Amino acid sequence: VSSFLDNVTTVILMTPVAIRLCEVMSLDPVPVLLGIIVQSNIGGSLTPIGDPISIIICSNHFFTKNGITFTKFVAHTLPGVILVTIQSCMHLRFVFRDPQSLRLNEPKEFKDLRREIKVWQRAANSLSSYSKDADLVRATLHKKVKLLKRTLRRKQRGLDSNDAYTHTLQELKLKYPIKHKMLLLQACAALTFVLVCFFVQSVPKWRTLPLGWLALLGVIALLIVLNRDDMEHLLHRIEWTTLLFFAAMFVMMECVERLGLFACIGELTKRIILFVDERHRLA
Template sequence: AMNLTDFHDSALLKLDIGGPFLADVVDQQTEEYVVVQISQTEDAGPRRRRQQQVVYNWSLPLSSRRNQQIITTRTFQIPNRGTIFINIQAFLQESRSVPLSMKHQYLHANIEAQVTIASIILVGVYVLIILEIVHRTLAAMLGSLAALAALATVGERPSMIKVVEWIDYETLALLFGMMVLVAIFSETGFFDYCAVKAYRFSRGKVWAMITLLCLIAAILSAFLDNVTTMMLFTPVTIRLCEVLNLDPRHVLIAEVIFTNIGGAATAVGDPPNVIIVSKQELRKQGLDFAAFTGHMFVGICLVVLVSFPFLRLLYWNKKLYNKEPSEIVELKHEIYVWRLTAQRINPASREETAVKCLLMQKVLTLEMLLRKKLMTFHRQISQEDKNWETNIQELQKKHKITDKILLIKCLTVLGCVILMFFLNSFVPSIYLDLGWIAILGAIWLLVLADIHDFEMILNRVEWATLLFFAALFVLMEALAHLHLIDYIGEQTALLIKVVPEDQRLAVAIILVLWVSALASSVIDNIPFTATMIPVLLNLTKDPDVNLPMKPLIFSLAMGACLGGNGTLIGASANVVCAGIAEQHGYGFSFMEFFRYEFKL
């Protein structure tokens, strides 16, 4: 037991208790448990003694393994200025010691104020990204810095070690490893070869080709990570569009839509689904891998059938072809690439300065050539190629495999990496995370390919995208500590409870679906899903509510996965696709992405 008297004008008390507790269990009834009782004295008048009133009871089930330490956190409101008493009692079957640790912290702002601050920070980040005032990476960094400053203001000051722990290094390792693999893969000419083959298979029909690409992306995303799928598909799509004189932006946006849709079909296709099937409480109620995949797969098939005609309707009046001849488009893209290369050179030495000057001279020469071509050629809109068979022969001569030996090595390593991804999802005895698999595959390919110009490979890595994800992880975790995600879940539960009983299930399914979709389009769907699962489980156990568990969980999964299509930063695959496209000179803005994805 301990007494707290130095809280002054604090509004909240935060407790961190560490001990041998059961992890990942909601309201688990065990024979051994610890009860944390928080009480406060209230002034009953000048002639009566001050009475001690129990304010909160917090039960923590104990594990049989006494050597493990799990830290659980909970925040309590302080109702008055009286002394706070904290009593900890252990209810055991036999007398033995239970190692516990406790840390308390005072917070100066109540939950409503913290949620308001978090909402303002999130809106500010979106304003910076939407209006393109700064690059999205810098916007995420500024947002994470503002969120950390807000935490410090209310009294919660996370250490640098704690902030670094918020970053999901498995995701960053997966991105980095796949970026290195794709960078080496592109040296073989395989992406050009695939582009020509896809054009030939579609017989020159653009929409047939787009439908085929989207369908393959959706199927792969059901079994692979969405990020991996888009990292493999984006270079192929860009090269294919360049060959056909198409604008890659619209095709890439369509592919991302179906990548996110396909990822929702199975229990391993998207991180929210993985979180759901990993919950022991849900497995005990019959929601295992097979049951979850069986239900979600049927629903996603219906979503795909509806999405294809709706996508065609969205692009009905959109000219997918470039409005200029392919020769001018390629020249403009070449100017952009040379200029970007010159800007990336830091003139620290005389040689680097000379190289930069030569590149800028080349840019000026190409710009003069572009002006002459624009004066010569009339602007014309390409139509679907009627002589596609003749064009195919010319394209096959121009775009061939440049290094067959390197291609065999790349296909071998990439095949092993993808096989390990599959085995990691279905075989629990493999103790390698996806990030480790990608990193080991990248190192293996670097050794086999005998890369001497290592800096060239590193220059193709999307460092801005990796930094964006790191800042985004910190931002979302800080917003969670400001109770934004908990507040959304609690308000959703309150809305469900006030609905009449005969309409409650239908309203609950629709509400959970749309709240999850809208929330996942603006905040990371991983912490949101992890927060909503206990809320929904407690809601289904409430006898006054009387709701089944499975429909609500399926609504949560559907909304959290498909909600990533809402905005550019709603899903990891969106950000990766935008980063690779920007590196190739085909970047698209937040609003351009939002205009098509949010409608669908």
């Protein structure tokens, strides 16, 4: 998702869902949110539209002059993104290899089992070994304790969590259904249209509009299809401050580049490196 949406937007969309799921499953949301942030940053580096840095790079006239299109950018970044994704997934899987470490507190079912195990153990230890009947009862109690411990380990591994998972899933479906299915289909259609335009823009003969105008075209098409009466209220909900911030940042970066500040910084850096002894330049 972050490859075709801004990574900040992806995190904003996924965070409420992740937090709600963590509340239902009694999990610590911090590790889950960290995983979402890591994967969002990795996915955003795949395409020119997934990250503000990629947008700045691809909007540079040097790239457009040398024919760096949407498809070429994806083709060059795809191998690195695949490797980093595999590494990050393996790392997260290793760090959180114990599912119980993600839980905020132990479920009541596990606490009841532990309490029952202690009761049976106390009963077994309280018996004396003066008769065969007492030894038989003690052996029976120890078997009961072993059975309860095995049940507790099995439940902790999640082998008996299918019923709980099904119940939780049904509860979420009832409480949080899709309220506007038509709006979802229209938004998916507009997003698909924009993505197709991004890839078609890589064809030399059809390279007419930049990526920014293609995205704006998809937004306008979605607003036309919606045909909302409360369009003013909808426009008020747009975060214009964020949009203006990025627009002003891009304008400032272009002004600084045309003033030659970047070239001056590069030249000063080169002189400092040349001033150092050749043996220590890579230190």
